[in-house]
Amino acid sequence: MKQTYISILSAVLLLGCFSGHKPVDKFTYNFQYYDMENDEVQNKGQVDLKKITEEFNNFPWEEQTAKFNNPESKSNPTIGIKDHMNDHDLGIMTYPGDDGPVFVIYHSYLVDGEWEESFREGYSRNSIEKGLELFFNRNHRELPKFLEKNSTKEFGIPIF
Secondary structure (H helix, E strand, O other): OHHHHHHHHHHHHHHOOOOOOOOOOOEEEEEEOOOOOOOOOEEEEEOOHHHHHHHHHHOOHHHHHHOOOOOOOOOOOEEEEEEOOOOEEEEEEEEEEOOEEEEEEEEEEEEOOEEEEEEEEOOOHHHHHHHHHHHHOOOOOHHHHHHHHHOOEEOOEOOO
């Protein structure tokens, strides 16, 4: 579990490492696989909602997550997305659960000059697709509420 926390925190740093602080009207994304170093990603380029939804559905989540606890495992399987216009980041990652991959979403954004970020887990594939839609439509007021409402808990902390 400790490796999971370290890998997820590394993924957070990777999401923040996309180049440029100039507002540009585009979204970019990357992949990170279980056997990649924490500071290594496969940059995929510019993306829109249709393409990222396809990429999410075609990503080998089960295979990658099943290999996560192997000795050669270095990172959580992750898709990282950056909104360059508003400096928002969204990351979708997994860790092994009893019934298959457990989806975790990382979301960071600026509020009144201060960074807000959240890690929440336990999303269904449908809720992730709806979250992607909100993110790509830049519905930044609704997205944090949606993510909180549709997760089972804050990452690593039970909700009572």
